[in-house]
Amino acid sequence: MLIFLDTETTGLEIKDRLCALGMIVEGTSHYELINPGKKIPPAASAIHHITNEMVKESPSFSQSISAEKLKSLNTAENTLVSHNAPFELTMLEKEGMTWQGGVIDTLKCSKSLMDDLEGYSLQFLRYELRLYRDEMKIFQEVGITINPHHALSDALHTRMILDYLLDLADIDRLIEISKSHVLLTRLPFGKYAKKRIEEIALKDLGYLTWMLESLMDMDEDLRYSIEYYLRGK
Structure with a gap:
């Protein structure tokens, strides 16, 4: 089973934590705000538009529905798919969750299989690969609004990038690339x-x-x- 995951955080440093999580599993979507236990700085809010007031009453990750869902999915048979997976895995590990299954990093795979592009960010690939041509239909099918830098919207764009990559390599090859430099x-x-x-x-x-x-x-x-x-x- 493939689990498409994206998170939003308070920043990119060692001290930073999750403040939102979006996940798509077999066409079912899940999104939840997480109380990070620390202030969200304006620089982070300017990207994902999550404020301290929005997460004030939200659960910590350990008490969240997200943690329950991921715990039930955290088996060797399942594969987590994310754009810059090492970052997402590091953020989960800060919350005490070590992923046990396979991993596909669509960022690393894109760099490996399309090494002549000018950029590899999620939004760059959205336009470079012309995903926008089909995204409205795909987002409507899952019941998600297109909203860049929103964890759930980004998780679905990650799924679209994976679909593109599968024309270049199979799942096993993508997992192998994700393990390697x-x-x-x-x-x-x-x-x-x-x-x-x-x-x-x-x-x-x-x-x-x-x-x-x-x-x-x-x-x-x-x-x-x-x-x-x-x-x-």
Whole structure:
């Protein structure tokens, strides 16, 4: 069984926690606000539009319906599908839940199977892959409103991205990709954005070395890729 999951959080740092969870399982949707036990900063509210007043009376994750549902689904036979799954899994682990089943990270799989795109965020792929052409019908079938950066809406867009990826690889291959590092061929940002990393290693070794030493929050696949090409020097 595939579980499509997206969360909203108080931020991206170690101290941050869940404040909403959206999930789609076999056409059934679930959404719940979660009391994170800490203040939601304005910068986070500006993205997902969840305020401290909205979660004031909401349950903590351990007392939530979301926790009950995930606990019942948390078996080796089920596969969790998310866009940037490592982040979602880390947030669940902060709440005391370690996922036992398979994992498909549609972000990592998109990078691996479509390595020539300019971006890989959920909303970028929504337009790059022209998912918007069919999304109204699909959202109406599930009874969900299209609302970017809302956990339930994003979970359904994640399902649409998976459907696209299944034309490029089967489920087992996507699970395998999600377990592995993706070797990126181009830098996604910086003064050499969209240039091949292998060529940059030949022309400006110092820049790549600087990136490794200075960008502590670098994407793990980008770090792996830069180190890979530097080892070839």
